[in-house]
Amino acid sequence: MEKKDLILHLIGEMSNFILNKNPKRMVISLHQEEDGFHLAIIDNNKHTDEEVAAIERALNSEKRPELAGYYGAMTGHDLLGNARLDLLGWQIKHADVKKSDGGIKIDLWLGSDQFEAHKFNIPKKEE
């Protein structure tokens, strides 16, 4: 899949997820580098701690190339029914989910093994 298509599909699925709750505000920001990109999605809906944990769990699910390579084609495309964040989780490198300004901020990072993560300030896991 071309990078442009991938970005479009990811934005589609994330927007579907956020818009299901009819927020007053949704902001999507993209930052591209040569070997990867960072996508930030912000809304102003209230989310419980359990919800935030579930979103983070779905987005950071185990990488499943056998599912991503085939069913990943549905990401951001087939939007009838519930949004499926696990479809994204199988394809992205890392995700962070934080509550912010009465809403939520979701950071998604994608890239190959050469991806220079430090350019995007991926938070280091605490030892």
Place this chain on the structure above:
Amino acid sequence: MINSQHKILLRLLLLICTIFIVSAFIVDGFFPTFNGFIKIQLSPARLLSDFIAIQGIGSAFFNAAIVALIGIGVILISGVKFSGVTFAAVLTILGFGLFGKTPVNILPIFFGVFLAAKIAKREFKEYLVIALFGTALGPLVSFIAFELGGTQLPMLPALFLGAGAGVISGFILPGVAMSMLHLHQGYNLYNIGLTCGFIGLFAASFFKTGAYTFTSLPFWYNEAHPLLVYILPSISILLMLIGIFLDKNKILKNWIAIQKQPGRLPSDFFDLASLGSGLFNAGLIGIIGCLMVFFTGSNFNGPVLGGILTIIGFGAFGTHPRNSLPVMAGVIICAILFHLPLNSPGVILAILFCTTLGPLAGQFGIMMGLLAGFIHMVMVSQTGSWHGAINLYNNGFAGGLTAALLVAIIQWFKNNTTINPNAMLKKSVNMFFSKKDK
């Protein structure tokens, strides 16, 4: 976690294959089983080729186990860990090894998908699921090699043509399969059935244009052998017990979590709930399948066992009682209204395989499930002849067409009205019955 799941599922699937091989040798003995197995490789294998009717229980069971072991080998070589989808794929291959898949006819398809992955510069594991389920087109290979070969074509060219057709269809499977997903948006669990039916339409048209007439193959085993009756209820109970052992007192809570899932592709119940509850659900679906066969008075033969094995597999990947029973009821209502015997081959297979449409009931409600099952029964009685019976997942094809139709209508309602289609169906049924009462 993933590693222990991988080990448990691998051992479980190897155990099931071993049960099939040992049963084969006990029932028919080593040499007759092996001789029958060789003859099965030369069968045209189109629907309905019940290998039990063609070469006996031993040879059919041995063939099924070998085909499933090849599938397991391909999964291991590709480096993918066992999960819900691979569990479903191996049991589906095992099931269809009783009526259509052979080592000879599946290998060219694997090779075709491998070539597609190479050309797309992807790892084979990304197309693994397509390759495993894509073996539904095995009869295309066998049909050209062993039905046309020796009659319409000289044997040697027919063998090469058959293998070539398998490689070509395997090569185009990934592209077509992904497009087909968008047609029904994941509401038909057997998407490769729709894909292979679509490819089969084109393939069969070539032969029909060449004045070849496809005649249906009538191989359907009609005797009640105790092994055939008891093997799958036993395996289902075993799966349920393993599930209870793994999840202990959390089994009910986790199983209820599965029932809340719509089951839309891709829904790996081992990930969404737990390994134990996924296996329990698979076993329970197997028991429901066996009860359906028992109550309709059907025979436990190759295709029926294949159907039950398939729904057991998908019990870990989209199928559960809450989303399946309404669709099964829809098929039964349709068969009764059209005076189709419930124990006839087409109807009992539709009752089992219609669970491909479970996600529609899971997402949009019971009425949508009933309607989907009804339409599915109507469609599946016609679609087999369209592709010359070379697509083994004929129910997946009919289910895909049904899902595509219903999803398009539901999407239109959603985008253009405030009407809930399920509520509207309920209201219409209530009005129909209240008018009848008056």
